[in-house]
Amino acid sequence: NAGVTQTPKFRILKIGQSMTLQCTQDMNHNYMYWYRQDPGMGLKLIYYSVGAGITDKGEVPNGYNVSRSTTEDFPLRLELAAPSQTSVYFCASQRYQETQYFGPGTRLLVL
């Protein structure tokens, strides 16, 4: 049981480039989340999804987009990368009121 997987583990982007962070869960969870963690801080919610085809903004959505075409996958798209998007990104999934499980994170550096 792989749980929540994220790719890539680490990426360096130049300012203005775009990329997609991949997230997949194999637990048939309906809820999925994207968080970012800045140095020395807690996690902040970027986007979330309550099921396939349904997404909504969290606290810090600017500069990001998401889609949820299947239950398993919840990719996060960065358009026109900026230095302020340098962070560690975590994907998480959950079934209803149960425990939220996290992926291993993607470290992104924008130069």
Place this chain on the structure above:
Amino acid sequence: AQTVTQSQPEMSVQEAETVTLSCTYDTSESDYYLFWYKQPPSRQMILVIRQEAYKQQNATENRFSVNFQKAAKSFSLKISDSQLGDAAMYFCAYRSATGGATNKLIFGTGTLLAVQP
């Protein structure tokens, strides 16, 4: 809006001793969940313990226990017999129990725990 506050940016404990990490939160809801997550240097977020607000009994998981004071909105984590592997960043988190879009976790800023041999 709900908030979570961890007032101790860093803590240190001797191996085999006991340490308590503090967390306070603010909410107008009566039904919710509280969590402690551990984040070691690998950055993986690991669930340590979970508390349902409707339960008066404090949750325990082996060497980890909480002191949940609902009226005071306090949720501290006690680590007994500290081990070197307990060294990590610890995050307190809140989640509403009303379901739907409010299943998101709200995190504190974390407490970095060092364990001295």
